[in-house]
Amino acid sequence: MSEQTLPTTAHAWFLDSRPEGRPTAANFSLRETELPTPGPGQLLVANEYLSVDPYMRGRMSDKKSYTEPYGVDAPMDGPAIGRVLVSNAEGFAPGDYVVHVLGWRDHAVLDAAGAQKVDPNLAPLAAYLGVLGVTGLTAYIGLERFAKIKEGDTVFVSGAAGAVGSQVGQIAKLKGAGRVIGSAGSDEKVKLLVDEYGYDAAFNYKNGPVAEQLAKAAPDGIDVFFDNVGGEHLEAAIGALRLHARIVLSGMVSQYNDEKVVGPRNLWNLSVTRSDILAFMFSEELDLQPKFVQEVGGWLTEGKLRYTETIREGLDNTLDAFLSMMRGENVGKMIVKL
Numbered sequence: 001m002s003e004q005t006l007p008t009t010a011h012a013w014f015l016d017s018r019p020e021g022r023p024t025a026a027n028f029s030l031r032e033t034e035l036p037t038p039g040p041g042q043l044l045v046a047n048e049y050l051s052v053d054p055y056m057r058g059r060m061s062d063k064k065s066y067t068e069p070y071g072v073d074a075p076m077d078g079p080a081i082g083r084v085l086v087s088n089a090e091g092f093a094p095g096d097y098v099v100h101v102l103g104w105r106d107h108a109v110l111d112a113a114g115a116q117k118v119d120p121n122l123a124p125l126a127a128y129l130g131v132l133g134v135t136g137l138t139a140y141i142g143l144e145r146f147a148k149i150k151e152g153d154t155v156f157v158s159g160a161a162g163a164v165g166s167q168v169g170q171i172a173k174l175k176g177a178g179r180v181i182g183s184a185g186s187d188e189k190v191k192l193l194v195d196e197y198g199y200d201a202a203f204n205y206k207n208g209p210v211a212e213q214l215a216k217a218a219p220d221g222i223d224v225f226f227d228n229v230g231g232e233h234l235e236a237a238i239g240a241l242r243l244h245a246r247i248v249l250s251g252m253v254s255q256y257n258d259e260k261v262v263g264p265r266n267l268w269n270l271s272v273t274r275s276d277i278l279a280f281m282f283s284e285e286l287d288l289q290p291k292f293v294q295e296v297g298g299w300l301t302e303g304k305l306r307y308t309e310t311i312r313e314g315l316d317n318t319l320d321a322f323l324s325m326m327r328g329e330n331v332g333k334m335i336v337k338l
Contacts, residue, residue: 009034012075012105041089046080050103050336051129052322078103113234130333131307139167140292141285146278147224152178159228161189163333168226181217185328211236235264245275308332
């Protein structure tokens, strides 16, 4: 692409107002915005794949969280993969593919320090936003460093058919778990968990109380709970803990739209079972990334780890993809292809 034909504007999704409860299209707009000229140490990138993730709902509110909120009347961001058009940074050249965090737009100018080169010949590009990206790394870190999976453990995963959950169950089995149980929001997803991802048991949480269904699936209790949902699932898991069990908090998607969050009523069972509740932020545990890439990359090559993507096409459909994902309509990682 010659300098004369380089883009000078980008199309980006803006947050127009903070949602109250569930976000709607009225809270957002797709706008044309000026694209700055790349300066020293910067890249101009044409995005090819965008990620939409549950944590983004939290950034749409201004309440205290582990990440900064999106600004109102400002473009949103998130993980993306794009092709370098212009490089003013050593180690990057036009044609390179990079992962970065200026998603929700078609073009971006960014500091090269915030970009990571990826090899499209080693894995499909979209995989670097999912199984080989933050979602896969989240599953890996949660199990490896915090759950500390032991041989024979019984593991329960909420939101098990989602981007993180679908990897958690498989990695737990590969790490020696004896029994892995998952919950999902449809009978089709339950079937997928057992037939495709190798879960030993799974149930549809909409078919009855979670505690009752979990008791049937794990009559002897659980050693690890990897929570992506919170709410009723967390309370049910606390009631099913064995001695010295570990609860890993990855997300609480059931509560992201709630203004009033009610905690579990049975926290005392943590004392009775001498169990731990553990929370983490993947960006603080990146020393595990090389081991993650080596181990997970090996499992993918050997066909031991499977993944599913739900792909929507077009920047115009990014918001719809996000809202659909928040309704649980995705299977595996939700990705937008530009």
